[in-house]
Amino acid sequence: MDYQDVAYEARDGVATITINRPEVRNAVRPRTYEELTHAMTRAADDAGIGVVVLTGAGDKAFCSGGDIRDKPGRDPHAGRIHVRRMFALSSVMRMMDKPIIAKVRGFCVGGGNEINLFCDMTIASEDARFGQTGPRVGSIPVWGACQLLARYVGERKAREMVYTCRVYSARESLEMGLINQVCSAEELDGVVDKLCQDILDKSPQSIRIAKIALNAGSDQEFYSAFFPSGELLASIFGNDENTEGARAFLEKRPPSFRGYRR
Numbered sequence: 001m002d003y004q005d006v007a008y009e010a011r012d013g014v015a016t017i018t019i020n021r022p023e024v025r026n027a028v029r030p031r032t033y034e035e036l037t038h039a040m041t042r043a044a045d046d047a048g049i050g051v052v053v054l055t056g057a058g059d060k061a062f063c064s065g066g067d068i069r070d071k072p073g074r075d076p077h078a079g080r081i082h083v084r085r086m087f088a089l090s091s092v093m094r095m096m097d098k099p100i101i102a103k104v105r106g107f108c109v110g111g112g113n114e115i116n117l118f119c120d121m122t123i124a125s126e127d128a129r130f131g132q133t134g135p136r137v138g139s140i141p142v143w144g145a146c147q148l149l150a151r152y153v154g155e156r157k158a159r160e161m162v163y164t165c166r167v168y169s170a171r172e173s174l175e176m177g178l179i180n181q182v183c184s185a186e187e188l189d190g191v192v193d194k195l196c197q198d199i200l201d202k203s204p205q206s207i208r209i210a211k212i213a214l215n216a217g218s219d220q221e222f223y224s225a226f227f228p229s230g231e232l233l234a235s236i237f238g239n240d241e242n243t244e245g246a247r248a249f250l251e252k253r254p255p256s257f258r259g260y261r262r
Contacts, residue, residue, distance in 0.1 A: 005032040013050045015043035022058035027067035037089045044096035051196045055103040065110020068249045079234030093118040097208035103192045104128045114144040122179040124170045125188045131167040138245025142229035147222045
């Protein structure tokens with residue numbers, strides 16, 4: 001595949017996959033999902049790779065979620081295609097028998113935070129910011145945040161994150177259990193490199209089996225919940241609130257959803 005939205009590098013047992021759209025804070029569009037799926041599969045199939053690092057280009061964002069400019073013109077049929085596209089990416093990330101480390105600078109929000117949830121571990125710089133944005137723009141985070149987030153941060157905090165769309169600092173995210181470690185921006189690359197080496201020094205067979213076993217319980221729950229939730233996500237494509245959320249974001253104004261008194 002000819003990558004446009006993603007960069008791929010393999011060296012010394014580590015595959016580094018970079019979401020390469022810094023001009024839009026690494027927002028993901030349909031092509032990005034497809035390239036990420038291809039790159040993840042490439043790493044999974046490479047016997048010389050033991051660890052995958054997922055990151056975003058530049059220092060502004062790991063991933064700011066779905067590219068809102070892609071929303072206008074969608075309908076439920078397009079939504080169902082998109083759900084299958086997202087499921088292909090999350091499946092290869094969870095099912096590959098190699099750890100995936102998210103290396104996060106800047107914003108990791110919306111679908112970007114859901115991609116973070118599918119990684120095995122997360123190391124963030126002090127300027128990183130995490131959160132969900134779906135209800136703010138007339139969408140819903142049912143790709144992973146409504147299924148896996150509570151396992152990381154607890155039921156109450158997960159509801160707070162999804163309902164309020166609040167953005168949390170790296171330190172707050174560490175305290176709630178969303179990420180593994182916080183370091184300075186200058187130290188981030190070195191800390192992630194050391195973690196990769198710590199993993200590569202261990203038995204590859206043991207790491208493979210451990211990941212499969214660790215994912216077994218949560219993934220069964222995720223898969224059983226994703227398909228009905230995915231249909232709900234597809235069904236909102238093109239409805240009034242979804243369209244208003246996208247339009248308001250593009251016009252840089254607060255959305256005016258009907259149904260609640262202001």
